Amino acid sequence: MPHKSFDPSTFRDKPVSFVRRSGRMTPSQERAWEQHHTEYVLDIPHGRAATSVADDATGDPERIFGRRAPLVVEVGTGQGHAILHAAEAHPETNFLGVEVFRAGLARTIIRAELAGLENLRLAEVNAPELLEKFLPAGSVDEVWVFFPDPWAKARHHKRRLVSADFARIARLSLRPGGVLRLATDWEDYAEWMREVLDAAPGFERDFAGDWAERFEGRVLTAFEKKGAEKGRAIRDLAYRRAS
Numbered sequence: 001m002p003h004k005s006f007d008p009s010t011f012r013d014k015p016v017s018f019v020r021r022s023g024r025m026t027p028s029q030e031r032a033w034e035q036h037h038t039e040y041v042l043d044i045p046h047g048r049a050a051t052s053v054a055d056d057a058t059g060d061p062e063r064i065f066g067r068r069a070p071l072v073v074e075v076g077t078g079q080g081h082a083i084l085h086a087a088e089a090h091p092e093t094n095f096l097g098v099e100v101f102r103a104g105l106a107r108t109i110i111r112a113e114l115a116g117l118e119n120l121r122l123a124e125v126n127a128p129e130l131l132e133k134f135l136p137a138g139s140v141d142e143v144w145v146f147f148p149d150p151w152a153k154a155r156h157h158k159r160r161l162v163s164a165d166f167a168r169i170a171r172l173s174l175r176p177g178g179v180l181r182l183a184t185d186w187e188d189y190a191e192w193m194r195e196v197l198d199a200a201p202g203f204e205r206d207f208a209g210d211w212a213e214r215f216e217g218r219v220l221t222a223f224e225k226k227g228a229e230k231g232r233a234i235r236d237l238a239y240r241r242a243s
C-alpha cells in the first residue's frame, strides 16, 4: 500500500514549502531506485521528519564528489531536466540536486545512469536544511531555484520557499561572489521574490532592468512548459552574494 500523504510541517518549527506526495513509482523507477540510489542519493541522517536533516549531519563536498570543483545546488529538481542537462554540459562542475519527491529523483537517476554522469549527486531532504546544516558555509558557487511551488493563496504564502529566512540561508551557503538564480511563471511570486531579495542583507542584483535575462544554462522544464502553455510570462532573477 502506498503511504498516505502527510504534512511534514507537523514535526518542524518552520513551515515547509512542500506537501510530500506518496507518488507511486513505475516499475522502472522502482528498479532504478533499488539498483542505483546508493550511487547518487546522499545518505543524510535525518531528524524526526523523514525529509529533515539531523542537527549534527554535515557533508564535505570534496569527499562527496571525490574531487574539488565548483558546486551548483538546485533546489526542487522535479524530474531533473535542468540539472541533468547542466551536469552533462559541464563535466568540470559538481551538481547537487535536492528534491523530496522520490519518483522525481528516480526519473533523474534513470537519465543520469544512461548518460553515465559522475558529477551529479542527489539529496532527498528539505533543501533549506541541507543548505543550512549539511553543507559547509561558503561552499556553494550557485544555488538554483526554478519554478518553486507558488503557494498562490494568501493563507499559504508562509509556505513559499523564497522568504527572508531562505535568503539568509542561501547567502550563508554561497561563497562571496556566488549567485542565487531563480525563475518562475507566477507573476505574483516573481514580484515577491524580487522584493524579498532586494531587501536581503548581503545580496545585490546581478541584473539591470526589471528582470534578469533568461539564464542560458536553464533548459525548458516540465513546469516551465506548463506555465508557458497557459500564456504566463517567465521571470528570471539573479542575486550575487556581495559580502
Ligand SMILES: C[S@@+](CC[C@H](N)C(=O)[O-])C[C@H]1O[C@@H](n2cnc3c(N)ncnc32)[C@H](O)[C@@H]1O
Residues within 6 Å of the ligand: 016, 017, 018, 075, 076, 077, 078, 079, 081, 098, 099, 100, 101, 104, 125, 126, 127, 128, 146, 147, 148, 149, 161, 221, 222, 223, 224
Ligand atoms: C513546481 S515543482 C518544479 C520542479 C522543477 N524545478 C521544474 O522546473 O520542473 C517544485 C518542486 O520542488 C520540490 N520542493 C518544494 N519544496 C522543496 C524543499 N523544501 N526541498 C526540496 N524540494 C522541494 C517539490 O517536491 C517539487 O518537485
